[in-house]
Amino acid sequence: MLNQQLRILLICLLLPAAAFSQSVDSTQLYYQYVNRPTEPAHLPSGYFHYLSTAMSYLKSGDTLAAIDAQRLAVIAGHKLGTYTASEQEAVKALQWLDALSADPGIKESRYTGFFNLLGMIYRNKNYFDKAHDYYNRALTYAENKTDSIGLLNNRGNIYLDMKNYQSAEQDFRRSVDLSRSMGDTLRWARALNNLGVLQLQQKNNTGSANIQKALQLREHIHDLEGMYSSNRHLALFALSEKDTATALHYTTKTLEIARRLNSASYTLESLSLLMNLNNDPLVSQYKALTDSINNAKQEEQNRYAALRFDVEKEILNTQKAELQLEKERSQSIMIQIIGLLLLLLLVLAIVLILIRIKHIRQREVHKTESRISKKVHDELANEVYQLMVKMQVEKDRDEEVLDDLEQIYNKSRDISKEYQALDTQTPFDEILTDLLLSYQSNSVNIIKRATTSIDWSKVSPEKKNAIFRVVQELMTNMKKHSKATLVAITLGQHHKKITLTYSDNGVGTMLKKQNGLQNAENRIFTLNGSITFESEPGKGFKAKIIV
Amino acid sequence: MFSKVLIADDLVSVNSGVHSVLEPLGIQQIDRVNYCDDAWLKILAAAREGKPYELLITDLSFKTDHREQKIKSGDALAIELKTLHPDLKIIVYTIEEKPQLVRNLVLKHHINGYVCKGRQGLQQLTEAVEDVDQGKTYVSPQLVSVLHSKSMLEISEYDIALLRELADGYLQDEIAVKFKKQGVKPASLSAIEKRLLTLRTQFNAKNGTQLIAISKDLGLI
Numbered sequence: 001m002l003n004q005q006l007r008i009l010l011i012c013l014l015l016p017a018a019a020f021s022q023s024v025d026s027t028q029l030y031y032q033y034v035n036r037p038t039e040p041a042h043l044p045s046g047y048f049h050y051l052s053t054a055m056s057y058l059k060s061g062d063t064l065a066a067i068d069a070q071r072l073a074v075i076a077g078h079k080l081g082t083y084t085a086s087e088q089e090a091v092k093a094l095q096w097l098d099a100l101s102a103d104p105g106i107k108e109s110r111y112t113g114f115f116n117l118l119g120m121i122y123r124n125k126n127y128f129d130k131a132h133d134y135y136n137r138a139l140t141y142a143e144n145k146t147d148s149i150g151l152l153n154n155r156g157n158i159y160l161d162m163k164n165y166q167s168a169e170q171d172f173r174r175s176v177d178l179s180r181s182m183g184d185t186l187r188w189a190r191a192l193n194n195l196g197v198l199q200l201q202q203k204n205n206t207g208s209a210n211i212q213k214a215l216q217l218r219e220h221i222h223d224l225e226g227m228y229s230s231n232r233h234l235a236l237f238a239l240s241e242k243d244t245a246t247a248l249h250y251t252t253k254t255l256e257i258a259r260r261l262n263s264a265s266y267t268l269e270s271l272s273l274l275m276n277l278n279n280d281p282l283v284s285q286y287k288a289l290t291d292s293i294n295n296a297k298q299e300e301q302n303r304y305a306a307l308r309f310d311v312e313k314e315i316l317n318t319q320k321a322e323l324q325l326e327k328e329r330s331q332s333i334m335i336q337i338i339g340l341l342l343l344l345l346l347v348l349a350i351v352l353i354l355i356r357i358k359h360i361r362q363r364e365v366h367k368t369e370s371r372i373s374k375k376v377h378d379e380l381a382n383e384v385y386q387l388m389v390k391m392q393v394e395k396d397r398d399e400e401v402l403d404d405l406e407q408i409y410n411k412s413r414d415i416s417k418e419y420q421a422l423d424t425q426t427p428f429d430e431i432l433t434d435l436l437l438s439y440q441s442n443s444v445n446i447i448k449r450a451t452t453s454i455d456w457s458k459v460s461p462e463k464k465n466a467i468f469r470v471v472q473e474l475m476t477n478m479k480k481h482s483k484a485t486l487v488a489i490t491l492g493q494h495h496k497k498i499t500l501t502y503s504d505n506g507v508g509t510m511l512k513k514q515n516g517l518q519n520a521e522n523r524i525f526t527l528n529g530s531i532t533f534e535s536e537p538g539k540g541f542k543a544k545i546i547v
Numbered sequence: 548m549f550s551k552v553l554i555a556d557d558l559v560s561v562n563s564g565v566h567s568v569l570e571p572l573g574i575q576q577i578d579r580v581n582y583c584d585d586a587w588l589k590i591l592a593a594a595r596e597g598k599p600y601e602l603l604i605t606d607l608s609f610k611t612d613h614r615e616q617k618i619k620s621g622d623a624l625a626i627e628l629k630t631l632h633p634d635l636k637i638i639v640y641t642i643e644e645k646p647q648l649v650r651n652l653v654l655k656h657h658i659n660g661y662v663c664k665g666r667q668g669l670q671q672l673t674e675a676v677e678d679v680d681q682g683k684t685y686v687s688p689q690l691v692s693v694l695h696s697k698s699m700l701e702i703s704e705y706d707i708a709l710l711r712e713l714a715d716g717y718l719q720d721e722i723a724v725k726f727k728k729q730g731v732k733p734a735s736l737s738a739i740e741k742r743l744l745t746l747r748t749q750f751n752a753k754n755g756t757q758l759i760a761i762s763k764d765l766g767l768i
Contacts, residue, residue, distance in 0.1 A: 430647055
């Protein structure tokens with residue numbers, strides 16, 4: 001409920017500001033709001049205007065403009081009394097400034113400004129040491145004398161707060177000297193006035209003379225506000241000295257100036273001073289009452305400003321959060337889209353790979369089929385035909401026909417054996433041994449050696465099949481061509497790779513790859529293995545397979 | 548001689564070929580079936596009637612046709628019958644020569660005969676029937692090696708170590724001492740001599756020197 005009311009209040013408050021912000025010279029308007037506020041709402045409006053301006057400058061990449069806007073925001077914040085928030089914003093601006101690559105002169109003037117502001121903020125937060133520190137730093141950056149004069153003034157005030165009157169006096173004096181030498185009467189008078197006030201505080205009556213000198217200077221340049229201030233201090237001093245006549249003289253002057261300035265607050269202050277000179281109890285009572293009412297009014301105004309500040313801050317935070325949320329939402333949408341695209345790509349890749357694998361498989365099947373067909377044609381059909389011819393020509397030779405038939409029968413059985421699927425029930429080692437045994441004869445001895453015991457159950461069926469076929473191919477070649485009497489097969493395992501070496505003591509060859517060995521090679525390559533042959537006529541045949 | 552024999556083979560011509568071989572042996576009753584299930588039923592029925600078959604001669608692979616079979620192959624039939632009727636003699640008559648199959652049936656399931664179909668097939672079958680009748684086990688000569696010579700093939704790491712020592716120039720008695728020290732067994736001189744002799748036979752080597760030369764050529768050491 002309360003929140004809603006606040007919002008309505010805020011909308012009412014913001015409407016005029018929103019209307020102004022549309023106009024061409026809104027920049028100037030907000031500048032006025034910050035530097036010469038006339039309404040309690042002006043400072044918060046200015047504060048938030050410059051904060052968001054700074055943000056948008058930052059986004060568009062104009063850091064320097066952002067820093068300048070931020071500075072105005074900090075000035076407004078400081079005036080509002082929101083010291084902690086202002087401090088944070090100032091520190092932020094300093095970070096941008098640190099990262100900014102620009103002309104040193106441009107940067108230095110900004111450093112001076114922010115250090116000065118931080119000094120002021122810390123002074124208000126009663127961190128005098130820190131404030132002192134920042135004024136010092138500001139002074140090291142201060143390029144022109146005008147800046148230095150103001151900073152010296154500020155530092156003098158800090159020394160005053162720290163009750164270091166000597167240093168304060170020193171700073172004020174330097175400020176006096178500097179402004180005098182520059183012929184800057186306005187600042188000279190202000191410095192003199194400050195010096196005088198300090199001296200009076202320390203019961204040094206030359207202070208009065210300094211203030212009077214400042215007054216003269218101010219009168220000379222018609223600095224009405226300055227004149228008002230000097231007269232007021234002189235009046236207060238006279239009052240403290242119980243010199244009613246002099247006090248009355250200066251107070252009357254302040255009233256006169258206040259009227260010329262057309263400033264209600266100054267007029268009120270002067271009248272209040274005048275009343276202090278009057279001993280009438282009714283007047284005293286009246287004064288006490290108006291003072292308390294004024295105080296109450298002032299407090300009310302302050303509260304209003306603070307409330308407005310809080311509400312705007314809330315709105316800003318909400319906007320920020322919404323912006324953040326929006327950003328996150330769009331980010332998550334982006335991530336989703338990217339993820340989806342990646343997924344699609346992945347699926348596409350997998351499909352392509354699967355198609356490719358299928359093609360390769362089909363090609364393998366075709367190759368195998370044509371190989372079998374060729375074998376059946378070359379080895380069986382031809383011989384059956386020859387036998388048929390023989391039987392037509394020569395009759396009554398049963399024994400010979402039977403011999404030929406047996407040969408054909410054996411060949412067909414061999415073809416069947418060669419393409420038979422590998423038995424998965426029997427341990428592979430046994431299958432391999434049996435394969436080798438089937439080539440063992442009176443003329444050929446086969447030696448099998450295992451360097452390590454191999455757990456064949458952990459080797460993939462494809463690998464086992466490839467190893468089996470390769471050994472079969474090698475042994476068939478051996479039987480057909482090598483005239484070997486001794487064959488050694490060595491098996492080993494290194495990590496996940498199986499190594500198999502074959503060597504015989506046969507006649508060797510010129511290493512022209514026969515069709516069978518080519519098949520063996522292909523089988524091994526498909527499984528990312530390697531196969532090397534080594535042979536020379538008369539030196540036997542060696543092969544090494546790693547798969 | 549057997550008096551009651553059953554032949555199971557899906558090829559009628561083979562079936563009658565077997566029949567023609569058995570008749571001269573003086574067997575009184577020879578029955579023929581073409582399916583495993585039929586063989587199974589016939590044998591069980593005969594046993595129940597108190598006139599059991601004494602011998603079954605069966606093929607291993609049966610072609611599948613329109614008749615759904617419970618028992619799909621001859622090896623399954625043989626194994627089941629052997630466990631049910633250990634007294635029934637069984638001879639497998641087949642084209643299959645797979646060593647592990649032969650070992651499995653003969654050594655593990657105590658099938659009495661394993662005969663390969665081939666040029667000498669029918670003649671071998673006659674011998675098989677006669678042998679089995681006398682209580683022997685018959686396996687076709689080309690398959691006999693499958694049952695026994697397996698260990699002949701493999702050489703062990705011990706053999707390799709032995710060959711290495713020889714290649715390094717050590718004498719047999721020196722190797723014996725070395726093996727004893729290293730805890731390699733067997734380390735006795737006689738065992739080493741015996742082993743080297745076996746290796747020489749296996750490698751067709753006339754003497755130790757040739758044995759080492761061959762081992763080197765084959766890349767074993």
